[in-house]
Amino acid sequence: MFYRAELHWLHLSILYFKKLAAILGISAYYHDSAAALLLDGKIVAAAQEERFTRVKHDESFPANAVKYVMEEAGMSLEKLSAVVFYEKPFIKFERLLETYHAFAPNGFSSFIHAMPVWIKDKIFMKKMLKDELKKMGKLNCPIWFPEHHLSHAASAFYPSPFEEAAILTIDGVGEWSTSTIGKGSWNKIEILKELHFPHSVGLLYSAFTYYTGFKVNSGEYKLMGLAPYGIPGSIQTESFKQKILAHLVDIKPDGSVLLNMDYFNFATGLRMTNNKKWEALFGIAPRNPENELTQDYMNLALAVQEVTEDIVLKMARHAKKLTGCKNLVLAGGVALNCVANGKLLKESIFESVWIQPASGDAGGALGSALAAWHIGFDRPRIPVIPDSMEGSYLGPDYSEIDIRKTIRKYNAKATHFDDFGELCSHVASLLAAGNVAGWFQGRMEFGPRALGNRSILGDARHPEMQRKLNLKIKYREGFRPFAPAVTAEKCKEYFDLDTSSPYMLLVAPVNESRRNQSITDETDLLKRLYHQRSDIPAVTHIDYSARIQTVHQKTNPEFYRLLKAFGQITGYEVLVNTSFNVRGEPIVCTPDDAYRCFMSTEMDLLVIGNFLFRKEDQAKLDGVLKGAKAMD
Ligand SMILES: [Fe+2]
Numbered sequence: 001m002f003y004r005a006e007l008h009w010l011h012l013s014i015l016y017f018k019k020l021a022a023i024l025g026i027s028a029y030y031h032d033s034a035a036a037l038l039l040d041g042k043i044v045a046a047a048q049e050e051r052f053t054r055v056k057h058d059e060s061f062p063a064n065a066v067k068y069v070m071e072e073a074g075m076s077l078e079k080l081s082a083v084v085f086y087e088k089p090f091i092k093f094e095r096l097l098e099t100y101h102a103f104a105p106n107g108f109s110s111f112i113h114a115m116p117v118w119i120k121d122k123i124f125m126k127k128m129l130k131d132e133l134k135k136m137g138k139l140n141c142p143i144w145f146p147e148h149h150l151s152h153a154a155s156a157f158y159p160s161p162f163e164e165a166a167i168l169t170i171d172g173v174g175e176w177s178t179s180t181i182g183k184g185s186w187n188k189i190e191i192l193k194e195l196h197f198p199h200s201v202g203l204l205y206s207a208f209t210y211y212t213g214f215k216v217n218s219g220e221y222k223l224m225g226l227a228p229y230g231i232p233g234s235i236q237t238e239s240f241k242q243k244i245l246a247h248l249v250d251i252k253p254d255g256s257v258l259l260n261m262d263y264f265n266f267a268t269g270l271r272m273t274n275n276k277k278w279e280a281l282f283g284i285a286p287r288n289p290e291n292e293l294t295q296d297y298m299n300l301a302l303a304v305q306e307v308t309e310d311i312v313l314k315m316a317r318h319a320k321k322l323t324g325c326k327n328l329v330l331a332g333g334v335a336l337n338c339v340a341n342g343k344l345l346k347e348s349i350f351e352s353v354w355i356q357p358a359s360g361d362a363g364g365a366l367g368s369a370l371a372a373w374h375i376g377f378d379r380p381r382i383p384v385i386p387d388s389m390e391g392s393y394l395g396p397d398y399s400e401i402d403i404r405k406t407i408r409k410y411n412a413k414a415t416h417f418d419d420f421g422e423l424c425s426h427v428a429s430l431l432a433a434g435n436v437a438g439w440f441q442g443r444m445e446f447g448p449r450a451l452g453n454r455s456i457l458g459d460a461r462h463p464e465m466q467r468k469l470n471l472k473i474k475y476r477e478g479f480r481p482f483a484p485a486v487t488a489e490k491c492k493e494y495f496d497l498d499t500s501s502p503y504m505l506l507v508a509p510v511n512e513s514r515r516n517q518s519i520t521d522e523t524d525l526l527k528r529l530y531h532q533r534s535d536i537p538a539v540t541h542i543d544y545s546a547r548i549q550t551v552h553q554k555t556n557p558e559f560y561r562l563l564k565a566f567g568q569i570t571g572y573e574v575l576v577n578t579s580f581n582v583r584g585e586p587i588v589c590t591p592d593d594a595y596r597c598f599m600s601t602e603m604d605l606l607v608i609g610n611f612l613f614r615k616e617d618q619a620k621l622d623g624v625l626k627g628a629k630a631m632d
Pocket residue numbers: 148152171172173174332333360361
């Protein structure tokens with residue numbers, strides 16, 4: 001049942017402003033640490049720590065990200081008006097204590113495992129943060145701690161283009177909240193209802209992520225990608241759904257959920273599920289990550305995906321009823337479930353939906369800073385169209401001098417194009433010939449998706465492109481689909497989508513006129529995977545869906561220009577866009593990272609700024625790896 005929410009925001013006395021009000025937001029110590037900086041309420045910079053340390057989902061104090069955002073603003077820590085941490089550690093600690101108490105004596109071993117860390121570090125978070133920041137400079141401003149879900153809500157509402165909107169935040173868990181429904185109006189946010197731990201949509205989804213052999217907190221995306229391989233309406237899929245609803249989760253009409261904790265271990269143990277009970281219920285064992293993905297797991301993925309979509313739709317309808325708003329904004333890890341988002345849009349419960357691109361906990365850094373500005377300092381807000389995220393291109397960029405340094409360091413061979421248009425035409429013709437390109441331009445994206453500044457690109461029409469990208473470049477699970485990037489104005493020619501999707505957070509079907517006959521009864525996964533489902537097979541998922549990025553001239557003129565150039569040659573203003581990294585590594589940040597990634601895969605060309613690198617011109621891989629090692 002949803003609870004009425006109480007806001008725990010500290011009542012802030014009026015603080016004097018220094019010349020320019022600078023607010024630093026930080027998320028850390030769970031996963032995806034990040035830092036964000038606001039100057040007089042404007043988002044100046046935001047980045048995840050993993051991009052600098054090269055440790056995927058890095059959870060440590062984001063020293064590099066803080067350093068970067070401060071440099072981007074051209075100021076020292078001394079000038080900050082506030083530092084804001086994205087959650088309240090004391091309340092989180094209280095939740096852990098109460099949970100252990102409620103489930104005692106179960107969970108004693110994980111209790112004694114976790115408590116020393118909490119007592120030593122996390123409940124003294126303020127001191128810990130101060131100590132870390134002091135290493136980087138003088139600090140003479142307060143440190144604030146808004147609630148985890150207020151940070152998510154603020155990250156969803158304040159950058160959105162709406163004066164007023166319903167706010168839905170859904171994730172695993174923050175302090176106590178696992179989902180909230182709120183209302184945003186100008187600079188105010190009111191949290192109307194909360195769903196409390198352990199009853200959590202995010203944790204339900206994570207439990208299935210774990211059971212199907214993927215990593216919790218990062219593999220949820222893979223589970224979503226696996227779901228379309230499930231057979232809709234099949235006896236097994238329907239039976240799995242019935243079992244989930246009868247034994248694991250009770251869904252109320254308002255979308256709130258009650259989990260049957262007999263089946264889950266996350267409250268007390270170090271595992272997500274009670275494996276014995278799950279195996280007895282579903283008749284399949286938890287999948288070992290290295291084992292084959294059989295139809296059983298695909299059907300299980302589809303079952304939980306459909307249950308999740310049902311919950312999200314019910315929550316959205318309830319949010320509409322509570323707020324009466326015509327717009328909806330979303331954040332929290334579950335808001336990255338773009339299949340559910342696509343369904344939400346299709347249902348037309350709200351006229352418009354806006355989703356924070358950094359919807360996971362990294363976005364909490366940004367949200368907490370925005371909450372401090374608009375709620376803490378009570379500063380007004382003027383919504384911006386299309387939004388105030390600057391296309392989410394909020395990370396570092398690199399100059400021509402930096403690129404030349406990389407070229408020299410690796411003794412690389414690159415051609416400089418004075419005319420960017422000429423470079424685009426050249427790259428477009430190479431892409432049209434089936435080559436794969438690393439594409440590195442301008443500021444790095446904030447959030448989990450590469451949106452055309454740190455991307456790997458290929459021709460979506462090419463029958464072998466999906467296989468090539470999976471096996472020779474990304475070294476990742478073959479079943480995972482690739483996403484199309486399409487110029488905003490041509491989107492409707494390819495996809496059944498009426499709105500823009502600049503952050504690749506909406507899934508919609510490929511137009512029927514482009515589809516080829518399906519082979520859904522084929523049991524061989526690889527045959528189904530590589531079946532040419534449309535005239536853009538590399539971005540058409542098995543159920544004809546596509547995870548779309550619309551590219552806009554205003555927010556990414558370089559990528560837009562490349563798509564236009566590709567369209568001039570081929571008639572298609574659409575490309576495969578996948579993140580510039582290999583499996584298990586964070587997306588590249590620097591030209592150096594990009595060159596090393598380029599050389600360690602079978603990518604054919606690399607574009608950094610106005611430089612074009614072709615693989616056949618480069619020195620042997622061995623030499624590069626030596627250089628790379630020297631750098632580590
Ligand atoms: Fe969260």
